[in-house]
Amino acid sequence: MKKQMLLCALIILAFNCAEEKKETSMTPKYVEELHSNAKPNEAVIKHLDLDIVVDFENAIIDGTATYKIENNNASEIVLDTKFLNIISTEADGKPAAFKLGTFDKQLGQALRIPISEETKQIAIHYKTTNKTEALQWLSPQQTADKTHPFLFTQGQAILTRTWIPIQDSPQIRITYNAKVVVPKELMAVMSAENPKEKTADGVYNFKMKQPISPYLIALAVGDLEYKPVSNRTGVYAEKSMVDKAQAEFSDMEKMVVAAENLYGAYDWDQFDVIVLPPSFPFGGMENPRLTFATPTVIAGDKSLTSLIAHELAHSWSGNLVTNATWDDFWLNEGFTVYFEIRIMEALYGKDRANMIALIGRQDLEEEVEGFKDEPDMTKLKLDLSDKNPDDGMNSIAYDKGYLFLRTLEDTVGREKFDAFLKNYFKTNAFSTVTTEGFVEYLNSNLLEPNTITFNVDEWIYQPGIPDNQSIIVSNKFENAEKTLQSFLDTKSVDVSKTKDWTTQEWVHFIRNFPETITTDDLTRLDNAFNFTNSTNSHIAMVWYEQAINHDYHGNSVDQKIEDFLIRVGRRWYVSTLFKAFKKADKVDEALAIYKKSRPNYHSVTAYTIDELLGYDGK
Known part of the structure; x- marks a missing residue:
């Protein structure tokens, strides 16, 4: 009996130690968020069931967002909204008297729904309005084929709240299902499991089983066709564009393989790209399973497809391991530029990779000069108090972040740096990271074990470009x-x-x-x-x-x-x-x-x- 008790005690001790070992500064915690009204430490959304109708005639989305929630004895749950018409709310199937907070031009309005400590589900019936910023409704004339209208969303950084009432913070991760009704001549696609053909009735059902940040929920509706590149990659586009897109992006599978060889398995099952009309505001947006891309990257010679490598790299840095707040945005983009250039080097050689890196270096020089009157904006870790997080989405996060990581690689050696990054993505998969958490992880897992001294604080917390930067030549x-x-x-x-x-x-x-x-x-x-x-x-x-x-x-x-x-x-x-x-x-x-x-x-x-x-x- 004593031996059995001792064995049980050892097992319990080992289990507790293992649990303690898992708890690090990198473990997801809800930190103070300047750009969201949500209070996730009190009550937080965990899963979304979205049921919407896309009404092109009136240019609105009408439907219901139903959430499974976790609450810590909270009396209310707070969501973000902006320019939405909130019609009614429920808590566990019963009407709940919601309140909307004072409007803020950056944050919108807090949506407060009363709950009890037993509440497990809330629902919001709402409609978008003509001020909704995430949505762009395009007339047929604004599309490639000029036959049918088109709609796409853009949620990053804090625009998802303008088409779905949600806790719009990157540190909150949710799974979602969606039912989307569109005109039957059109196809709907989302950042989720997608159809390959149009349905007969215009009803589409989606499932995203991996937890993602709200800014990555995306929808596009148009007269789309799908062409595969491999069994896990392919392209959506309008009819006149789809063959060009398939040819331009024919190296997509090779890119996925190159990425996996560098930093581990692709965890999103499918990697597709949709080519949107030219009004899309970014080169690409890394919506999981379905990258949104501008047609401006279709040059006919694959010369601009580093953008596809960039959005693919986000499947690790950004979508898998996400910046906890928008002040930490460089953790998404600096890592992604580094990863993108490594993919391009693996496929097309060091010369082409270095040329891409040097163009980024030139962009960085111009950005630093542009911020000469606001030097704090050239820090990697930002303070975006009273600013739109979009103001931090510039070459500093992308190219200074890349240069920091490249300088680290040159300092510690590629083999050690690759092992460190691969472990970083694996250890922190499907979680969010602050800059301070990353610095601690870097010190504990790379610099201290290799007795390397590196000016991390200068790179991250000081303006400008440190003198020990790597020199890129071509x-x-x-x-x-x-x-x-x-x-x-x-x-x-x-x-x-x-x-x-x-x-x-x-x-x-x-x-x-x-x-x-x-x-x-x-x-x-x-x-x-x-x-x-x-x-x-x-x-x-x-x-x-x-x-x-x-x-x-x-x-x-x-x-x-x-x-x-x-x-x-x-x-x-x-x-x-x-x-x-x-x-x-x-x-x-x-x-x-x-x-x-x-x-x-x-x-x-x-x-x-x-x-x-x-x-x-x-």
Whole structure:
């Protein structure tokens, strides 16, 4: 008996120790969240059943969001809403008298629903309104095929609350099911298990079994077709785009395999991409199982598909291990840029990977200069008090974050760094991480065991770029610079030297035009390479920027710039060109174009350009 008791005691002790070992600073905890009204430590949502009708005629979504919840003896549960019409609420199937808080232009309104300590479920019947920021309703004329209307959502950072009443904080993870009713000639897809064909009645049912943050809940509705790339990858697009998309993204399966070889199994079952109309405000959005992508990445030669590698990498950094708050956004994007470049190196070689990294390094230099009057915005760990978290979504998080990780890799060695990252993703899968938690994990699992001293605090908590940064070099970029200098010296163009150039080489070539370049020089280059009429959106964007900077008006470039800004809603491209207009003291010219283009932009892009140009709607 004593031996049995001793054995039981040892088993209990071992179990308790194991449980204690699991509890680290990385274990998900609900920290103070500046950008949500929710109080998840009191009552938190765990699963969503969404039942909605998509009404194109009235441009609204009407339905019910039902949540399974956990509560800690709470008397109410608080959700986030913004520009929603809340019709009624229930707690465990019984009517509950809700209250809406004071409206805040960033956060919207708190939705307070009374509950008891036994409450396990709440339901909200609601409708969207014409102010809903996450939704973009497109007329047939704004689509590729110009036959049927289109709808897509964009939830990052805090816009999901504008189309679903929800606890809209990245540290809250939920599973969801959805029933979505759309016009029968259209298809609905979500960040979930998706159909491959249209249903006869326009009713679609979705399931997301892995817990995700609210900003990753996404919906698109349009006249879509699906084409597989492999048994776990494929593309959705309108009919006129789907074959082009399938060909452009034909390396998707290779990318997934390369990613898995680096940092472990892909945990989301399916990796598909939907090509949206050109008003989509980002290059891509990493919605789980279904990346939303801009058509501007379809260049015909796969030269811009690093974006697909980037969104795939988010399946580990961002979707699997998520920033706990938007102040920690660099944990999503810095890691993802690092992972993206490693995927590109594995598939296409170090030269191409370094060119992509160097373009990012140039973007970072420009961003740091742009924040010279706000140096705190160049820290990796931000303080976004009283700011829209969208303000922190810039090159600092992406490219300074990448440079920090690349410098760490160079310091500790790739083999050790890869082992560290693979374990980081595995240990913290389906959880959220603060910057402070990551720093502790980094010290405990990489730096201290290898007796390495590294200026982590300077990189993360101080402005600017530390002196010990890794230096990225590219022989191809050096050759592009020599080719440019030769042209400037001789005024002659040898087209044969550039016939095999990649997009990255062209971008570097154009970006490096000196301030003294003349309009005659630009005319010669444009006549030789037809930059003004480029079908590659990245090359066109940097060329148009230089045309604005240097007052070049040849080959109808002014009309091309206007057409580009009206057609394309990708915020990076649009803001780059409007910034150039502003820098060149051509704000009136910019506003004239913007008044035409703004109706085609998603609210995310419009918000940025409104601020940039001081546009007040008049």
